Amino acid sequence: MASITSSGLFQVSRKKLGYFFYQDHALPVYEWSQHMIHPDPKIMRSILDTVLEIFSRSTKVLVVRFDLHIKEHSETNLIISQFSKMLTKKLHNNYAKTWFHLIWVREHGNSPCQHYHCVLMVNGQKINRPGKLNKFIEQCWYEVSEGTFSLPKNCYYFWQLGDNRLFGQIIYRLSYLAKNTTKKRFNMYTKRHGNRRILGSQQKQKKSLSQILPIIN
Numbered sequence: 718m719a720s721i722t723s724s725g726l727f728q729v730s731r732k733k734l735g736y737f738f739y740q741d742h743a744l745p746v747y748e749w750s751q752h753m754i755h756p757d758p759k760i761m762r763s764i765l766d767t768v769l770e771i772f773s774r775s776t777k778v779l780v781v782r783f784d785l786h787i788k789e790h791s792e793t794n795l796i797i798s799q800f801s802k803m804l805t806k807k808l809h810n811n812y813a814k815t816w817f818h819l820i821w822v823r824e825h826g827n828s829p830c831q832h833y834h835c836v837l838m839v840n841g842q843k844i845n846r847p848g849k850l851n852k853f854i855e856q857c858w859y860e861v862s863e864g865t866f867s868l869p870k871n872c873y874y875f876w877q878l879g880d881n882r883l884f885g886q887i888i889y890r891l892s893y894l895a896k897n898t899t900k901k902r903f904n905m906y907t908k909r910h911g912n913r914r915i916l917g918s919q920q921k922q923k924k925s926l927s928q929i930l931p932i933i934n
Contacts, residue, residue: 732749732750732751733747733748733749734746734747734748734889735747735748735750735755735756736748737756737761737765737892739761739762739765739926740925740926740927741926741927742926742927742930744765744885744888744892745885745888745889745892746761746888746889746892746895747889747892747893747896748892752898753897754896754897754898755896755897756892756895756896756897757895757896757897757900757909760822760894760895760900760909760910761892761895763910763912764820764891764892764894764895764910765888767818767820767838767912768838768887768888768891769923769924769925769926769929770818770923771818771838772876772884772924772929773922773923773924773928773929774816774840775840775841775842776841776842776877776878777840777841777842777845777875777876777877777878778838778839778840778841778875778876779838779839779840779841779844779845779846779847779873779874779875779876780836780837780838780839780873780874780875780876780887780891781836781837781838781839781847781850781851781872781873782834782835782836782868782869782872782873782890783835783836783837783851783854783866783867783868783869783872784832784833784834784835784866784867784868784869785797785800785821785832785833785835785858785862785864785865785866786830786832786833786864786865786866786867787830787831787832787862787864788830788862788863788864789830790829790830790831791831792907793907794823794907794908794911796861796862797821797833797911799861800857800858800861800862801819801913801915803857803860803861804819804853804854804857804915805913805915805916807853807856807857808853808915808916809916811849811853812843812844812916813916814843815839815840815842815843815844815916816839816840816914816915816916817837817838817839817840817914817915817916818837818838818912818913818914818915819835819836819837819838819912819913819915820835820836820837820838820891820894820910820911820912821833821834821835821836821910821911821912822834822835822894822895822900822909822910823900823907823908823909823910824899824900825899825900826898826899834893834894836891836894837850837854837915841875841876841877845875846873846875847872847873851866851868851872854866874886874887874890878929879931881930884929884930894910895910
């Protein structure tokens, strides 16, 4: 079984590093055993399936992390649906010949309102920096929710085929979205996560993880 080691990849405590097994590979993920925090398997597999599909489309992919906060609690994710539809229109008007894919998870901690952790994956052949994209995202979110948009530190990655080290870093970063805590919901029918293809058709032939990472150090 192949693995991507954490050496030189992440500036994180060993207490917050674990591994998730996927297609005979051990991938580094956010895990804090002391507090029983680990990736939810269903959400983590969904994220990895989407990453594999997107990274099969191009030898270059831009990955952008951002957070969306709302003013009032809701038991539905209608606001995310409205946001993604508006963002689709905005991106189509400005980048009609490229593709995007949105991943989101619903978070609900101590705050009375839920918020959303999101990732936008973009065709890196067309866009390699997120400055303009972030402005579009913020505009669309405010228009549908009047809520706030924020960027975490190191909010984006620009991956190129063969950069296994950066791939591992991206997987670790995205695994935080899958953590089992802060996923509470009062209605069992409320989705905790989702993803949406924004422009572009579905990849007809998804590569295996071994094809995307031909050499594992």
